[in-house]
Amino acid sequence: MDRFVSNITLRLDSKGRVSIPASFRSVLARDGFEGLYCYPALDRPAIDAGGHALMSEIEALIGRFTPYSEERERFALALYGTSETLKIDGEGRVVLSDTLKRHAGIADVVTFVGLGHKFRIWQPGRFQNELAAATQKLRALKTGLSSQSAACDPSGARE
Amino acid sequence: MDRFVSNITLRLDSKGRVSIPASFRSVLARDGFEGLYCYPALDRPAIDAGGHALMSEIEALIGRFTPYSEERERFALALYGTSETLKIDGEGRVVLSDTLKRHAGIADVVTFVGLGHKFRIWQPGRFQNELAAATQKLRALKTGLSSQSAACDPSGARE
């Protein structure tokens, strides 16, 4: 498996450390990245995280804009400027920075959510809400679509 | 890691010295540059800083203009003319010149912000404003995009 899938809820210990789920670790290992690249999600109270795949996605995104353009500066600031590469200890744990925790409203429990090439870290309650809202909209969209054609939804349901 | 990422806020001591964040130092070391190349950012109250990578970027930028053109002269003056190479002491600290500090409105606290191939040094409050403004515009841009293409985006979330 080379994709982040499923969701796991884990606790932070007294030092603020939290284990990266083993299945996610193995994806990171395959990706060949030391540490965990992460940043506050732009439009959600959550943390985006991943390895090389995520970094190069961001690099490509920024690289598309012409150098010195306002747009590029903005992206570089919001993405590079807020990114961190967390160290992973021998047991596969990381400590989230205060900035990241504050953005996601994380105290001492988090849920990891696989999104394919990257994953998200949520405060569990907020994740439940997000998930409920997403499935809700997806259902509505799907029933709307299926009356016309299913062409835009090759994967069927996705939870 | 060979990029400047994340942001760190540090204090100047009574002699005006400030530590370059360790993660930035390691990037500079890999870049193989003694000292810190910096100059006042062209259109912002901040200081641009970096190593060889930054210097060659500037060289390329200026090289694009035709020799002796007004534009080239202006850029050369604004960038080369105002650049300084700060010495890094044994503990990884630099002393910002008064010119640089005045340009950025820096007193005794600064935040270092990674931008990939270079980093910026801000007065913390101004940095917060700049970051807030950038993420704001990015969010607007993104919702504009997703309202058009969401229906046929099988991957769901898109950043």
Next chain:
DNA sequence: TGGGATATTATGGGCGTCAATGGAATGCCC
């Protein structure tokens, strides 16, 4: 198929190292 042996995971804690910071001492220039 059950049940025990084994491997792996999540979690807790101790300890040494390093980064950030402050201050002293030394050298240099006017």
Next chain:
DNA sequence: GGGCATTCCATTGACGCCCATAATATCCCA
């Protein structure tokens, strides 16, 4: 000699690294 700046050392708190334990999942073999 007085000020300025650079180099050196000292402190403190955080962090990385190591080992220990418990719970779980996995495997293996009767």
